[in-house]
Amino acid sequence: xxxxxxxxxxxxxxxxxxxxxxxxxxxxxxxxxxxxxxxxxxxxxxxxxxxxxxxxxxxxxxxxxxxxxxxxxxxxxxxxxxxxxxxxxxxxxxxxxxxxxxxxxxxxxxxxxxxxxxxxxxxxxxxxxxxxxxxxxxxxxxxxxxxxxxxxxxxxxxxxxxxxxxxxxxxx
Numbered sequence: 001x002x003x004x005x006x007x008x009x010x011x012x013x014x015x016x017x018x019x020x021x022x023x024x025x026x027x028x029x030x031x032x033x034x035x036x037x038x039x040x041x042x043x044x045x046x047x048x049x050x051x052x053x054x055x056x057x058x059x060x061x062x063x064x065x066x067x068x069x070x071x072x073x074x075x076x077x078x079x080x081x082x083x084x085x086x087x088x089x090x091x092x093x094x095x096x097x098x099x100x101x102x103x104x105x106x107x108x109x110x111x112x113x114x115x116x117x118x119x120x121x122x123x124x125x126x127x128x129x130x131x132x133x134x135x136x137x138x139x140x141x142x143x144x145x146x147x148x149x150x151x152x153x154x155x156x157x158x159x160x161x162x163x164x165x166x167x168x169x170x171x172x
Contacts, residue, residue, distance in 0.1 A: 034158040
């Protein structure tokens, strides 16, 4: 192989990689995570879950809605396979209910323009989580963020442990 042929192959590979990299960078992205947390309200500590939305892309992302999901019914393997064959994708959210945070009188801050490298947190208190789990099949939740173009980004499933009310300390 001559040096000119080698350089031509090298240049073609390099330009393809740069093209793909530029295309990937132009698509706005968000990450959605759930973590346990504590918030102070009127000098009282309240347990709950934070929905953390992060924008690692170099573009501003315009969010229209933040919702929670919880499992409502357990689906059998047969239903999951039929759904996967019909819609040609694996349905990990089959049997899950989408519920807007406004249903629980929570302010999510939407519509929201999330700038590049910034994050937004929404706290869901224990009281509201227990209300959600009354209708839920198990103590799992997930979150979904929808942008202004209708694209959804889901968090992973998050198992919420039973909250134990703390007992006041007594002097002995």
